[in-house]
Amino acid sequence: MKILIVAETKESALRKTSFELLSQASELGSSDITALLIGKGVASLAPQLGHYGASQVLVAEHDLLEHYTTEGYTYAVKQAIDSLQPDLVLFAASANGKDLAPRLSARLDAGLVSDALELKHDGSKFVAVRPLFAGKAYANVSIASSPALVSMRPNVVSVKPADASRSAEVSNLDVSGLSADMIRAKVTSVEQSGAGKLDVAEADIVVSGGRGLKGPENFNLIENLAEVLGAATGASRAVVDAGWRPHGEQVGQTGKTVSPTLYVACAISGAMQHMAGMSSSKYIVAINTDAEAPIFKVATYGLVADAFEVLPELTEKLKAAKG
Amino acid sequence: MDIIVCLKQVPDTTTVIQIDPSGKEIVRDGITNIVSPYDEYAIEEALNLRDANGDGAVTVLTVGPASAKDALRSGLAMGADSAIHVITDESPLGLDSLATAKLITKALEGKSFDILFMGRQAIDDDAMQMGSLVAELLDIPQITTVIKLEVNGKAVKAHRTIEGGIQVVEAQLPILMTAQKGLNTPRYPSMKGILKAKKKPVEEIQASSMGIDLSPKVIIESMTMPPARPAGRIVGSVDELVKALTEEIKVV
Ligand SMILES: Cc1cc2nc3c(=O)[nH]c(=O)nc-3n(C[C@H](O)[C@H](O)[C@H](O)COP(=O)(O)OP(=O)(O)OC[C@H]3O[C@@H](n4cnc5c(N)ncnc54)[C@H](O)[C@@H]3O)c2cc1C
Ligand SMILES: Nc1ncnc2c1ncn2[C@@H]1O[C@H](COP(=O)(O)O)[C@@H](O)[C@H]1O
Numbered sequence: 001m002k003i004l005i006v007a008e009t010k011e012s013a014l015r016k017t018s019f020e021l022l023s024q025a026s027e028l029g030s031s032d033i034t035a036l037l038i039g040k041g042v043a044s045l046a047p048q049l050g051h052y053g054a055s056q057v058l059v060a061e062h063d064l065l066e067h068y069t070t071e072g073y074t075y076a077v078k079q080a081i082d083s084l085q086p087d088l089v090l091f092a093a094s095a096n097g098k099d100l101a102p103r104l105s106a107r108l109d110a111g112l113v114s115d116a117l118e119l120k121h122d123g124s125k126f127v128a129v130r131p132l133f134a135g136k137a138y139a140n141v142s143i144a145s146s147p148a149l150v151s152m153r154p155n156v157v158s159v160k161p162a163d164a165s166r167s168a169e170v171s172n173l174d175v176s177g178l179s180a181d182m183i184r185a186k187v188t189s190v191e192q193s194g195a196g197k198l199d200v201a202e203a204d205i206v207v208s209g210g211r212g213l214k215g216p217e218n219f220n221l222i223e224n225l226a227e228v229l230g231a232a233t234g235a236s237r238a239v240v241d242a243g244w245r246p247h248g249e250q251v252g253q254t255g256k257t258v259s260p261t262l263y264v265a266c267a268i269s270g271a272m273q274h275m276a277g278m279s280s281s282k283y284i285v286a287i288n289t290d291a292e293a294p295i296f297k298v299a300t301y302g303l304v305a306d307a308f309e310v311l312p313e314l315t316e317k318l319k320a321a322k323g
Numbered sequence: 324m325d326i327i328v329c330l331k332q333v334p335d336t337t338t339v340i341q342i343d344p345s346g347k348e349i350v351r352d353g354i355t356n357i358v359s360p361y362d363e364y365a366i367e368e369a370l371n372l373r374d375a376n377g378d379g380a381v382t383v384l385t386v387g388p389a390s391a392k393d394a395l396r397s398g399l400a401m402g403a404d405s406a407i408h409v410i411t412d413e414s415p416l417g418l419d420s421l422a423t424a425k426l427i428t429k430a431l432e433g434k435s436f437d438i439l440f441m442g443r444q445a446i447d448d449d450a451m452q453m454g455s456l457v458a459e460l461l462d463i464p465q466i467t468t469v470i471k472l473e474v475n476g477k478a479v480k481a482h483r484t485i486e487g488g489i490q491v492v493e494a495q496l497p498i499l500m501t502a503q504k505g506l507n508t509p510r511y512p513s514m515k516g517i518l519k520a521k522k523k524p525v526e527e528i529q530a531s532s533m534g535i536d537l538s539p540k541v542i543i544e545s546m547t548m549p550p551a552r553p554a555g556r557i558v559g560s561v562d563e564l565v566k567a568l569t570e571e572i573k574v575v
Contacts, residue, residue, distance in 0.1 A: 010486070067490070068485075068490070069492075070455070070458075070464070070465055070467075071464065074459075093451075094485075094486060095468065095484060095485040095486055096485060098451045098452075099455060099465070099467045099468075100455070101452075101455075102420070102451075102453075102454075102459075103455040103456075103458065103459045105421060105455075105456060106421065106424060106455070106456045106457075106459035106460050107459055109421070109540075110540065111419065111421065111541040112420070112421070112452060112541065113541055114450050114451055114452055115449065115450075115451070127544070131449065131549070132340075132416075132447065132448055132449060132546070133334070133338070133340045133349070133446070133447060133449070134336075134446060134449060135549055136339075136340040137340045137342060137546050137547070137548060137549070138546065138547045138548070138549055139416075139543045139545075139546050140543070140545045140547065141541050141542060141543055141544060142541075142542050143540065143542075144538075144540050144541075144542060145540045184463075184464035184494055185464035185465060185466055185492050185493070185494040185498070186492065186493050187490050187491065187492055188480075188491045188492070189490075189491045190485070190488060190489075190490050190491070191488050191489050191490075191491070192487055192488035193487060193488050193489075197487060198487065199486040199487035201486055202486050202487075205574065229575060247470065247484075247504060248484060248487075250504070253336055253360070253446060254360050254361070254503075254504045255504065261574055262568075262572075262574045272336060272337050273336050273337075276336070279549075279552070280549075283572050283574060284552075284555070285568070291557075296555075296557070299555045300552075300553070300555040300556075300572070301555060301556065301557075301564055301567050301568075302555060302557045302558065303557070303558050303560075303561070303564055304557060305561075310561050313561045314561050314564065314565065317561060317562070318565060318568070318569075321565055321575060322575060
């Protein structure tokens with residue numbers, strides 16, 4: 001079984017999703033795993049892909065590939081698929097992966113399963129589990145095309161430890177045919193919000209605040225706890241719509257879907273549309289004054305208390321516990 | 324400026340989902356259907372662009388069963404000028420994304436547009452595929468998950484969200500874009516809009532007559548309910564919570 005994984009980088013480093021894809025590929029029992037590394041000046045990252053399980057790394061280096069663009073990256077992945085003829089191509093269901101993978105699905109006329117939670121091979125075809133209706137149901141799907149394309153939801157596959165003794169064969173992919181006119185939608189700048197600020201969608205711990213916090217000035221309680229935990233900050237739609245928090249923080253059906261190890265919901269009632277975005281978190285902590293709040297139904301640990309009283313105490317005590 | 328908006332009829336966000344005995348569909352009886360929320364951002368943006376431009380028309384298009392006509396009427400009531408209904412016999416989950424994309428592409432044949440708008444995702448299949456699929460089949464550029472947009476003449480400048488930030492993307496019309504929350508605040512249809520919608524033209528096309536192979540490449544074999552979450556417990560104090568986090572689940 002030949003597998004191609006499309007690695008993702010951010011600020012000259014490999015993103016964790018790339019290692020998740022490599023772990024998923026080896027879990028399928030394949031030993032023929034090629035990682036595609038796309039960018040400008042990214043070749044130095046190739047050995048690390050080997051440590052995480054790639055048997056081969058293809059490096060697609062080009063000035064025009066410095067930033068992600070749909071058409072530039074589609075061209076590069078298509079080149080790799082043409083040269084390798086893989087049975088399976090794995091993408092991360094990240095912002096860019098979700099933009100890219102379907103473009104390839106149409107170009108190759110190949111089936112794509114997006115946002116998969118699990119992936120197996122049943123001896124004759126690839127079968128995956130993916131959520132429908134915001135996770136209220138799961139579908140077991142099979143893919144009737146070769147290659148099969150799958151984007152995996154970030155944070156669901158656990159990463160196998162790196163082994164520095166493993167090395168991949170590294171070669172260059174020919175992307176010399178790429179020219180500026182092929183990229184019709186051009187990326188003119190990339191703006192990161194707040195240096196080092198974690199995004200809710202990729203953080204391992206998320207601390208979210210809701211309307212019960214009464215005003216934007218009180219979100220320092222959320223930020224302080226997030227800082228101690230090394231967490232990203234999230235929000236309910238009620239507080240985003242009120243203008244207290246930026247859109248990028250909204251968790252839920254019309255915001256982001258998150259699957260962190262720990263999700264802390266503070267003064268959030270737990271409306272169906274909010275839970276749609278966070279109920280697949282491994283552990284959930286809920287802090288709410290209302291013992292009947294629906295959020296407690298999904299909470300691993302619930303604390304019926306006033307967030308204004310307990311958040312400072314919790315932050316201090318966790319800080320002390322961390323030493 | 325001529326704009327086409329693809330919209331999908333989906334169960335309301337508060338629907339309790341139950342799996343149909345076939346295992347390949349959900350129970351549709353008694354469900355309240357809505358226009359997928361992200362598509363409303365697309366319609367709103369299209370109407371604003373049309374009105375700011377002073378000319379052109381907004382057409383709403385859907386691929387779906389007979390009942391999906393209601394979704395088109397909602398789009399018309401918001402202010403779209405005309406509608407196209409590609410009528411399918413398949414149940415909504417029976418068509419996969421690629422087959423639907425081919426139907427949309429075929430239905431657009433011979434129709435000119437400056438912008439083709441879609442929603443970021445349809446909240447039933449949550450596939451997030453249609454924008455890229457159709458843009459590729461039509462061989463036009465795409466900008467997905469747009470939260471800010473400027474169109475000047477033929478020039479498009481859009482902000483799309485990525486993890487932890489935004490990308491600024493520039494392109495020329497014609498283009499496909501997918502809309503998301505933050506782009507605008509969708510209007511509610513007025514009474515007058517609802518009445519007017521009844522008289523607006525709806526073109527109907529039978530999917531089965533379009534000569535497209537609709538057999539899915541991604542096949543739903545079965546559906547299951549998500550695994551129940553392990554039971555949790557109420558803790559009595561901050562100390563107990565700290566202990567749980569540090570000693571039981573050891574995430575801190
Ligand atoms: C189409 C659609 C899409 C939607 N999408 C989303 C989405 O993506 N994300 C989302 O979040 N919502 C979404 N919603 C909105 C959702 O229905 C709820 O309105 C929203 O989640 C409520 O936010 P909240 O929990 O912050 O506020 P509320 O429901 O008002 O809850 C506030 C909670 O704070 C508690 N509280 C009050 N004071 C304190 C205190 N001092 N200490 C502790 N607790 C306190 C209260 O007991 C209450 O439970 C959507 C709705 C629709 C119709
Ligand atoms: N059957 C359909 N008819 C019309 N538009 C659709 C259909 N399915 C999806 N779309 C459009 O594509 C977007 C993304 O859908 P999806 O890829 O299914 O998540 C939706 O928000 C709609 O704008």
